[in-house]
Amino acid sequence: ILNVEQSPQSLHVQEGDSTNFTCSFPSSNFYALHWYRWETAKSPEALFVMTLNGDEKKKGRISATLNTKEGYSYLYIKGSQPEDSATYLCAFIRAGNNRKLIWGLGTSLAVNP
Amino acid sequence: DGGITQSPKYLFRKEGQNVTLSCEQNLNHDAMYWYRQDPGQGLRLIYYSQIVNDFQKGDIAEGYSVSREKKESFPLTVTSAQKNPTAFYLCASSPTTGGITNTEAFFGQGTRLTVV
Numbered sequence: 006i007l008n009v010e011q012s013p014q015s016l017h018v019q020e021g022d023s024t025n026f027t028c029s030f031p032s033s034n035f036y037a038l039h040w041y042r043w044e045t046a047k048s049p050e051a052l053f054v055m056t057l058n059g060d061e062k063k064k065g066r067i068s069a070t071l072n073t074k075e076g077y078s079y080l081y082i083k084g085s086q087p088e089d090s091a092t093y094l095c096a097f098i099r100a101g102n103n104r105k106l107i108w109g110l111g112t113s114l115a116v117n118p
Numbered sequence: 119d120g121g122i123t124q125s126p127k128y129l130f131r132k133e134g135q136n137v138t139l140s141c142e143q144n145l146n147h148d149a150m151y152w153y154r155q156d157p158g159q160g161l162r163l164i165y166y167s168q169i170v171n172d173f174q175k176g177d178i179a180e181g182y183s184v185s186r187e188k189k190e191s192f193p194l195t196v197t198s199a200q201k202n203p204t205a206f207y208l209c210a211s212s213p214t215t216g217g218i219t220n221t222e223a224f225f226g227q228g229t230r231l232t233v234v
Binding site: 036037039041047048049050051054094096098104105106108109110111 | 163
């Protein structure tokens, strides 16, 4: 069984706070790890595609790190803004012919103004 | 513009009726997926297809059927055998070639199905 776990399940922060969430995945047969942002009434959109151990990626105030040996990725948001409120999903792809995405349940972030 | 389109956005059906949800993409992606989301739960995979005329069951395929006759289209039929069909359904597509970084999934807007 391949499990992808995200924590915390939900998070409430004040505008300007920095925050981070965790995605845990199987450490064997790693191929890729994705982060998506899913805003209410919209489709999920990819934030990062991470493939190498030690990868660090950044998009504006959002960044992510990857540790494939221990099976986790962190997503950081610096100086949270109300528009950052969304559910953040991670998805794991296992090495092999089947590139099926295996999803975590997401972290729901609410940023209060 | 390239993208993935689901229709309709909202769908109401009577219990016992089959209903088909449409998903079309013009991204030239080989892989297409159907997911279901229920309140308080994450995305659960119903069916996926890596190539035309081939598809695989996901984690919750019972009560659903799909077809992949064309690369662009992956319709999902919710049959009367699905015990709890009311949910939000998301379709996605992704490339299967082009290297390790070319795996990003693109999503439709979703269809909210209500069975009464």
